[in-house]
Amino acid sequence: MTGATLDLGPSARAARRSLGGEHAGETGIALPPFIDHHVHLMLVPRSSLRDSALAGVVDLGAPLPLVGAELRRDGMPRLDVAGNFLTARGGYPMGRAWAAPGCARELDPEPADGRAWLPGAAETAVREQHSFGASVIKVALNRVAGPVLDRPTLDAVVGTAHDLGLPVVAHVEGDDMTRLAVDAGVDVLAHTPFTEIVDDGLIARAVAAGQRWISTLFVAGYGEATPDAVRAADNLGRFHRAGGRVLYGTDLGNGEQPAGLNPAELALLLGAGLAASDVIDALADPWPRAEQPQGVATFIAGEPPADADRLPDWLASARVVPAEDLEYLAAPPPLDDPSRTDRLETL
Known part of the structure; x- marks a missing residue:
């Protein structure tokens, strides 16, 4: 490598393709596997992502038969699913033109008539999603679009999911929906909040609780500096500066986006104040699993860019x-070390 380059963090390593494989001897940068933490396979087929930069995707809302069939198929990218949106009766995304039949499950409120010893609709739905293969549970808290789950029902969803070892991710939209998610112990927000300015105190609570935010900045304005886009960038920047963990996600299938990494999303992350190494961390976080996709790595031929403006297209x-x-x-020994040689380590 020559010249000044961006600090890509400790996970970036100079590498070359094996002399016995495809593109023999090609040199570049190796990075951990990349994941899009918010996609919808009911809107974009998994097959369209197989030759992209993505080693993993997290589907955050689809009909169970569709994602169930995909879970039974081997191949790339690695798949984790939420299964159905869990929503209030008549709530989001019911009635949306893009919402495939069967992608959402409406929950009746938890009973308040002394029948608490019986499993309610929330517990039943979460356990059925889990048995179907869901590794995360998604709830819709969209007050703009209609009714939302009441607090006892939301508590039942979160409590049952946590009992099963599943994180809960929430679509929050509308006044006080971020606060509701934080108060209820939701683990991840499916979008950076974009309809409200989240105050610093609430952000501090979210960070202290270990909540993560999936970015999806591009779909807040589709490249335009709309009020939603400005609010989302401001919220994400303050969340990141407060120590919050950001996950790269695009809401792939929502509007016109490339199949694979979206350079516009990456540029917006940089614009919100994330450094190059932070962007790579957001891409490489294995959530909702503890381990990254096995047996694969990310490879980018050539030298890394010297400035952040070129980073999105390079990635x-x-x-x-x-x-x-x-x-x-291998990193070379100091220049004054008489034993210095250029060595290779094979993974």
């Missing part, structure tokens, strides 16, 4: 490669 040129095809270039 979007990445490809998923078998980890065994990469040879890591």
